[in-house]
Amino acid sequence: MTLKRCAIYTRKSTEEGLEQAFNSLDAQREACAAYILSQAHEGWEQVKDHYDDGGWSGGNMDRPGLKQLLADVAASKVDVIVVYKVDRLTRSLADFARIVDTLDKAGASFVSVTQAFNTTNSMGRLTLNVLLSFAQFEREVTSERIRDKVAASKKKGMWMGGPVPLGYRLGDRKLLIDEPEAEIIRSTFQRYRELRSVTKLVDELARQNVRTKVRQYGNGRTVGGVHFGRGSLSQLLQNPIYSGRVSYRGTLHDGEHEAIISAEEWHEVQQILAKNRHDRKLGKQSRYPSLLTGMIIDPDGRPMTPVSTHKDTRRHHYYVTRLAPGETKMPAWRVAAGEIDRAVLKSVGDWLRSHERACEPGQLMSDRELADELLRFAVPEQRKVLLELGVRAQLEQQSLRVTIGEDAMASVSLPLRMVHRGNELKLVLENGTWKAAPDPVLVKLVALAMSARKSLGSREVDPLTSHYSKRHLWQLLRISFLAPDIITAIMDGKQPPSLTGRRLLRVTDLPLDWAGQRRVLGFN
Missing domain, CATH: 3.40.50.1390 (Resolvase, N-terminal catalytic domain)
Structure with a gap:
């Protein structure tokens, strides 16, 4: 057996x-x-x-x-x-x-x-x-019977259970106003209408030691009683319960419970929240708004997020791959934002000129006028135009692909390559697709070189170079004898991608003849 x-x-x-x-x-x-x-x-x-x-x-x-x-x-x-x-x-x-x-x-x-x-x-x-x-x-x-019962009950304004919101208590299976907590709700809504900022209101509530509602479950577990965060406070401000209504699948129904605030106050708060969300999406609330936030992905299809670094008085902006939790940093991409932003704006401007649409009622300017003014707009206005057109940008191994419209009604591929400039991986658009911005380090070196040459020739001290050592002045002097076309290329931002300020300073065998200079610096 x-x-x-x-x-x-x-x-x-x-x-x-x-x-x-x-x-x-x-x-x-x-x-x-x-x-x-x-x-x-x-x-x-x-x-x-x-x-x-x-x-x-x-x-x-x-x-x-x-x-x-x-x-x-x-x-x-x-x-x-x-x-x-x-x-x-x-x-x-x-x-x-x-x-x-x-x-x-x-x-x-x-x-x-x-x-x-x-x-x-x-x-x-x-x-x-x-x-x-x-x-x-x-x-x-x-399940269907229960869902139908919940729907019918909510349409009648009945409370169907769940966590009791701050400002109320439960009595006879109905929501009853808890006056001390209700006063907190009234004050919170009023202060938000005045401050118009969830972040500022979170800080103010923390200073006043206002905390979330304490709830105790049947198994003895207790939750709540902590300071409000941005998420919990946003949920509180959007809860229609406080205006005497209940929500079911996006529709508000008059509730059986008593309102703590008026429907007008609640609607005013919702309008402020919606405007703040819209402004935040356009970057109006950011000190350093980024043009392509939420619109750009890397060659592996991962979203890229803006970051910035500060050096002396200059701030440098980049797009970097947003890594998933636990993902290593090795495959991440990091590229300077300026070149990509300008390339995308130029592509959008070219598309607007070639696909000019009829002016709609209330439209302030034609597509051609919009294309001409696009580069002059502030970043939030530029983002608004790009979002309305459904612009998306994707870095690829050898190109930058810009698409317009949700169904990619227009697409352009801009040739590019990545080059190392010092410790930075820089994106360079090729074939004259877009005129790169002048390298500020190279431009400064040329200016200092001309100043050093003037000082050494006249023996007059120039304030620009007075604090440099004699060795550094001789390095700058070599730069002042560059061929005119090389100087012009540097000032126009058309120098070879490999030519950096560090390399130009450290070239010890720079010929005096212009042909040799072009060969050594990569202009041939």
Whole structure:
């Protein structure tokens, strides 16, 4: 006789009645234990471990008791699963198929003590599938009935449970105003209308030691009682409960509870919040707004986010790959923002000129006028134009692709390459696609070189170079003898990408003849 280790699994969808001395789980376990005892002559023996899921739905497999049971089956600790009814194990055909697969791999089986069927033949499997189909149908009908009840109740303005919001208390299953907390709500809404900033209001509430509502659950766990953050305060300001209404699927219905603030005050706050969201999207609230935030991705399809660094009086802006949690920094991209911004704006301007659309009522300027003025706009106005046109930019290995419109009605690919300038990886657009901005370091070196040459020639001290050492002045003097076309290229930003200020200063074998200079500095 082969020993068969039997595990009893019990489940109840709700927690109602579980606190009783003898509840539904106990009744299921007692029936299953009696069945196992009746099969003792077959070698059946009940394991000591209990696998219970009280208050868990049978619509999915995310249940602690079931997870532990299947883990023990896979570890060959259980040979037979015994349930009161098959719908206690699951109400989903798809989940049941996964459970059966786990049982088959472990050489285990299951038994329902109130439903006799034999799964070793086709008729038994058909009977089981019919039972599960009805179980799943029953669950879906029950869910639909509950959803319909919630919808009808909310349309009547009834409170349908959930965390009681700050400012209210629960009495006779209805929301009643808690006056001390309600005063906090009134003050919070009033101060937001005055400050018009969630961040400033968060700081003010923290100074006043205003905290979130303390809630205690049936299991003894306590939450809340902490200072407001931007997210929790934004949710509070958007909650229509405070205006005496309840929301259902985006529609507001008059509630049975009393309002703490007027509907007019609530609507005014929503308008301020919406305007702030719009301004934040355009970058109006940022000290250093970035043109392509939310519109640019790297060659691997990952979004890029703006960052900036500060050196002396200059601020340098970049787009860097936004890494996922745990992702290494090795494959990340980091490129200067200026070149990309100018290239995208020029591409959009060219498209507006070549696809000029008819002026719509209320439109202040034509597409051609917009293209001419686009580069003169402030960054928030430029972002507004790009967002309205649905502009997207993607870095590729050898190009920058700019698309316009949600359905990519226009697309242009700008050739580019990446070059190292010092420790920085810089994007360079090729083939004259876009005139690069002059390198400020090179321009400054040329200016200092001319100043040094003037000082050494006239022996008059120039304030620009008076603090430099003699060795550095001689390095600058060499630069002053560069060919005129090289100087012009530097001032126009058309020098070779490899020509950096550091390289120009450190070239010790710079020829005096102009052809040699072009060869050494990479102009040929």
